[in-house]
Structure formats: C-alpha cells, structure tokens
Amino acid sequence: MDPDFLTPSLTQLHDPSLLPGIDRAAERILRAIRQRQRIVVYADYDVDGVSAAAILWHMVRAIDPDANVSTYLPHRLEEGYGLNAEAISKLCDSHDLIVSVDCGVTAVVPARIARDRKIDLIITDHHTPPTEAAGLPEAFSIVHPAIPGHKPYPFPHLCGAGVAFKLAWRLATLHNESEKAAPPFKRLLVELLALAAMGVIADVVPLRGENRVIARFGLEQILRSALLGVRALRDESGIGEDSIDAADIGFRLAPRLNAIGRLGHAREALELLTTADVGRATDIAKALSVWNDERRKTESLISRQAESLAVQAGMTAHDHRAIVLCDSSWHRGVIGICCSRLVGQFHRPTILLQRDGETCHGSARSIDGFDLHEALQACSEHLESFGGHAMAAGMKIRFDRLEAFRHAFVSYANSKLSHSDLTRRTYIDAECEIGELDLAAAEDLAHLAPFGRENNKPLLLIRGARIASAARPLGSSGKHLSFAIGDMRTALRIKCWNWAGILANAGISLRPGQEYDLLVSPEINTWNGRRSVEASLEDLRLTD
Missing domain, CATH: 3.90.1640.30 (inorganic pyrophosphatase (n-terminal core))
Known part of the structure; x- marks a missing residue:
C-alpha cells in the first residue's frame, strides 16, 4: 500500500x-x-x-x-x-x-x-x-x-x-x-x-x-x-x-x-x-429534487422494460456476453443509468439505444476487464461517432447499421470475455465476530475512506449470525429493510438497501432465531451527537 x-x-x-x-x-x-x-x-x-x-x-x-x-x-x-x-x-x-x-x-x-x-x-x-x-x-x-x-x-x-x-x-x-x-x-x-x-x-x-x-x-x-x-x-x-x-x-x-x-x-x-x-x-x-423524482420514475420504467427484453432476446445467456437493445420510446437522457442497472443485474457490457427516426443514440456501461472504448473502436465501421473511456461511453449509429453493429459488438465481447467473467466476484476482506465490530474497529476502517472505484468498502464475513429482530421497512419507499443480529450481550443493526424485492423474490423472510452467513460493510451512524456502529448488507446465505 x-x-x-x-x-x-x-x-x-x-x-x-x-x-x-x-x-x-x-x-x-x-x-x-x-x-x-x-x-x-x-x-x-x-x-x-x-x-x-x-x-x-x-x-x-x-x-x-x-x-x-x-x-x-x-x-x-x-x-x-x-x-x-x-x-x-x-x-x-x-x-x-x-x-x-x-x-x-x-x-x-x-x-x-x-x-x-x-x-x-x-x-x-x-x-x-x-x-x-x-x-x-x-x-x-x-x-x-x-x-x-x-x-x-x-x-x-x-x-x-x-x-x-x-x-x-x-x-x-x-x-x-x-x-x-x-x-x-x-x-x-x-x-x-x-x-x-x-x-x-x-x-x-x-x-x-x-x-x-x-x-x-x-x-x-x-x-x-x-x-x-x-x-x-x-x-x-x-x-x-x-x-x-x-x-x-x-x-x-x-x-x-x-x-x-x-x-x-x-x-x-x-x-x-x-x-x-x-x-x-x-x-x-x-x-x-423535483427533476430527480421524475428521473427516478422514468429510469425505473425503462430499466424494467430493458431487463425483460434482454431476457426475452436471449442476451443473458452464457454464450451472449453483451447486451445491445434499442427502443424508440426510451428517454435518451436516462438510458445511461439504466445501462448501469442492467450491468448490475446481468454483469455484462450493456448498450441501450434510443431510436429517433433513422438515427440511434446510445449509452454503454461495462464491467471490470472489458474496455468499452477499445470495443467500440473495433466496431467503429458501423458507428457514426462514439466517445468515452473504458467503463462508460456514448455513441451514435444509423438504424440500418444497428443489427450489424449488434452482431459485431457481441462477437467482440464473446471473444474477450470468458464464461467466468460473467460471474460477479465478491472479495471478502476479513472474517469477524459480531463483538469485534465495535466503534474503535469501525473508526479504524473509516481511515480507508472515501470509498469508490478501486477502493471498495471493506467487506466482512460474519458466519452464523443469529437474527435478533425481524426485518422491518426502512424509509417509505418499500425498497429497504433493517434487522438486528446478535444476542442479549451484543447486537448489530443491519441496513438492507434495495433488498426488499430481492428477498421477496427469493422467498426469504428474515425471522428471529434464524442463522445466516452475512457479508456486511460496517458504518458509523451519527444521530443527535451519538455515534454507533451498524452495517450495510452486501450478501447473505443460510448457515449450513
């Protein structure tokens, strides 16, 4: 370091x-x-x-x-x-x-x-x-x-x-x-x-x-x-x-x-x-803030449509290592964010385009190890223009060249990415007990901040964490949950951002007494001048 x-x-x-x-x-x-x-x-x-x-x-x-x-x-x-x-x-x-x-x-x-x-x-x-x-x-x-x-x-x-x-x-x-x-x-x-x-x-x-x-x-x-x-x-x-x-x-x-x-x-x-x-x-x-609320609604609608289209078109199969979709009804201003959501969902390079007459404008997002700029350069004969960098890019293409570009881009992705590249990897930084996650430990980890690309939040594995209180809604959106783990001596609050739908779709209801292996990222919460330790949920599985 x-x-x-x-x-x-x-x-x-x-x-x-x-x-x-x-x-x-x-x-x-x-x-x-x-x-x-x-x-x-x-x-x-x-x-x-x-x-x-x-x-x-x-x-x-x-x-x-x-x-x-x-x-x-x-x-x-x-x-x-x-x-x-x-x-x-x-x-x-x-x-x-x-x-x-x-x-x-x-x-x-x-x-x-x-x-x-x-x-x-x-x-x-x-x-x-x-x-x-x-x-x-x-x-x-x-x-x-x-x-x-x-x-x-x-x-x-x-x-x-x-x-x-x-x-x-x-x-x-x-x-x-x-x-x-x-x-x-x-x-x-x-x-x-x-x-x-x-x-x-x-x-x-x-x-x-x-x-x-x-x-x-x-x-x-x-x-x-x-x-x-x-x-x-x-x-x-x-x-x-x-x-x-x-x-x-x-x-x-x-x-x-x-x-x-x-x-x-x-x-x-x-x-x-x-x-x-x-x-x-x-x-x-x-x-x-008003504009942002409208953006959220538009983004959510397009993302749901794009996710469904990607599955229907077979673009999420293991032998199809990139997603390229186009729709005239999509809002060009938010398709970049929707790309990011599809990358998070399917973990492969994604391009979404909005058709306007005979021209399509698109945004692209990538995964680690796949350089978007190099990929678009390799397919540039089909593009009117493009620009960006390894992880994000934009492009313009004539509609009559779209299928040729789609084929070229997917072929390039298939040649550069292996089957294992499409599986998201989670790197655990350390394993710990609940009692070890005290304020002093959280403060030490906070010295690594700010977190982001190439400096990810520490991921800690807690094995056999016992649910102490059932999951309940966090906020008013219905997307987030919180629950507590621990026992009479030690407890830790776990925040589950955007996990409500995931857990519901998987048929998981977090109930007191259940034991899970949890991947969490510790945080310091400050409220009314008091500081305490809590954690954000990154992943979980039932303890064997």
Whole structure:
C-alpha cells in the first residue's frame, strides 16, 4: 500500500504545471481577462462537466470580478455530448476565447471551425484521446493528462473537474507571478475542492492518488462550504453538518445535479454552483429534487422494460456476453443509468439505444476487464461517432447499421470475455465476530475512506449470525429493510438497501432465531451527537 494512503495531504497533489498544455492555456486565459476579451466556458452537462465549469468560472471572477466570462452547456437531447459544430460557430460570433471542460479531445471539426474563424479554442478534457497526435483537434492548447506527443502527467486518472481544478490552480499561481497562489486564491482553491470532489465521485474515476486527496478534502469542504449552491444542495439532499461520505455524493447530490440535464437543460445546475443569491440557490435546489423524482420514475420504467427484453432476446445467456437493445420510446437522457442497472443485474457490457427516426443514440456501461472504448473502436465501421473511456461511453449509429453493429459488438465481447467473467466476484476482506465490530474497529476502517472505484468498502464475513429482530421497512419507499443480529450481550443493526424485492423474490423472510452467513460493510451512524456502529448488507446465505 502507498504509505501516504492513510494520511492524505494536499501536499500530495502534483504541481499543475506538469499537466500537458496547461501553461499555454493559463497564459491565454489570463491575457483574455486582462484585455477584457469575451470568454466562454463550454461544459458537458453532467456533474463532472458542470462542476468543472463552475470551478473555472469562480477562479476567473476571483482574478477579475468584472471579467467577461459566460458559460455554455449543450442540450443533451438536441445537441448531444461534446463540442458541436453549430454551437461553436455561433459562439465564435460573440466570443474571443472558448474554453472547453470535460469534453473536446476528439472534436476535430468544431476545432477547425474555431481556427478558421480565428477564435482561440482551449480544450480541457480527460476522456480517451486519439492514439496519435495527428488525430488531435487543432486547438490553441489541449490540457489533458495523457495527450499523445507529450510527457504523460504523473496521475492519468483525473476527471474533468480535476483537470479544471488544476487549470484554476495554475491561473492563480501565474496571476501571482509565482509558483504559489496568493492567500485569497489559496482559500478559494480549497473551497473549490468541494466542486472537484463532486466531479471525482460522480464520474467514478479511481479513488486513489490525487483523486483520493481531492475527494477526501473536498468532502470536508462540502460540509462547511461558503458556496451558497453547495450548501443549498447539501441541505435539500438531507445531508447533515456532522458527516458526509462518498455515498452521499453518489446517491444524493450527484443525482439531483444530473437529473435536470438528463430530462431538460443543465443550465440551472450550473447556476446553482455559481449563484451568489441565497433565495435563488434554495429555489434551484428544490427544483432539482423535483427533476430527480421524475428521473427516478422514468429510469425505473425503462430499466424494467430493458431487463425483460434482454431476457426475452436471449442476451443473458452464457454464450451472449453483451447486451445491445434499442427502443424508440426510451428517454435518451436516462438510458445511461439504466445501462448501469442492467450491468448490475446481468454483469455484462450493456448498450441501450434510443431510436429517433433513422438515427440511434446510445449509452454503454461495462464491467471490470472489458474496455468499452477499445470495443467500440473495433466496431467503429458501423458507428457514426462514439466517445468515452473504458467503463462508460456514448455513441451514435444509423438504424440500418444497428443489427450489424449488434452482431459485431457481441462477437467482440464473446471473444474477450470468458464464461467466468460473467460471474460477479465478491472479495471478502476479513472474517469477524459480531463483538469485534465495535466503534474503535469501525473508526479504524473509516481511515480507508472515501470509498469508490478501486477502493471498495471493506467487506466482512460474519458466519452464523443469529437474527435478533425481524426485518422491518426502512424509509417509505418499500425498497429497504433493517434487522438486528446478535444476542442479549451484543447486537448489530443491519441496513438492507434495495433488498426488499430481492428477498421477496427469493422467498426469504428474515425471522428471529434464524442463522445466516452475512457479508456486511460496517458504518458509523451519527444521530443527535451519538455515534454507533451498524452495517450495510452486501450478501447473505443460510448457515449450513
């Protein structure tokens, strides 16, 4: 293990000047600020993109409160992901500098339009770039941790908000004409870690190295943030001021920020993260909750339909190692989340597409060990366009090419994945007795947080756990349960998130006196200032 893993520090963050293209980009932005040029930040519409845009916006305004800086987010359904030619052409009419965040590394045609119009375009991105430098967009500068033709950055797994944070940091140091930021800008950078952490966690990048540092300190900043939008979103999401973890971002904050961009336009999500009006922040946060409720309903309907279609079409058989489905009635904005649900259900790469006339727009999600970007590259002759990375991607395809693409993609998956790859593996970290899961042990394990990709929550096996109290509903949705295990001396509360349906379908009713082997992840619960240990159920089986 990295000796710094348990003691993350901001000093572990790499010098931003090591990031390819960053000095040229920062110098150009500073020149634009000083010359009162019109700057527009062009962002993706997800949490990572919106957070990245807010980071740059705050830094530019800190350097000059009167800076002429605006933002542009494409409409997910009308414009799609990334830089698009029509939008860039229009922005060139009214701006002197365009800065992309979380998109653009493959945008050859839009970059050419900006060049021909003599408008400087700075691209900041983290998605998989072309393999050769010759395939890169002709931009004024490309800021990317792994750009061809440049010395790679020491940590290649930054998200879009992470790259934007590095650029904001470099802007602060260059503005100070030093390798260090002036004190007010240092304080702002620490504050902006809250936004960077939301991007890191929501974009599911590996939670190690710099990402771990950003997430750890960013979570702390969310609890005490001076940014009105962050505070309003935190309060609306039901997160208290005592504690927060990565799951709170993944299941509370991020879905709200994402929902409006999935079903409508994400501009209000970005406004929330930049507003200086308390009332406006509160109103937007409440509106995002309404959007999120609607997103849940739509997602649930599509997921049920897709699961049924996958089974009916034989795509869940052992000799069919990928799922590719298309339907004209599905909402394009939520099919990515539905992909994730199908991957969780059937554990194989999944692509869901929505047909609009003769064109299909799709989202893809993968499993560990299957690189989606490589798979789509291998099938690219059938695609109009695609982009993304190893675990998530998007694509556009003509409907008359869909069957050929489906066959090619499934054949590729069959050649790369074995039968055993389709079986989800659970790695147990340790076996323990109920009495060993005390507060001290839970606090020790908490030092491993924040948890996420490549730093999973500890999984503990408790053999022969005796049910002490019957399972009862947890919350009002009917999806969750809780029960207790133990005896008169020691008891442990077990929370079962989304287990109600699973147990019902399996005919399992947890009754006092029964004994089960449980896989659990311990947690510390804080309520009214009191801290106690409980655990989340990950799996169970009857004790032999």
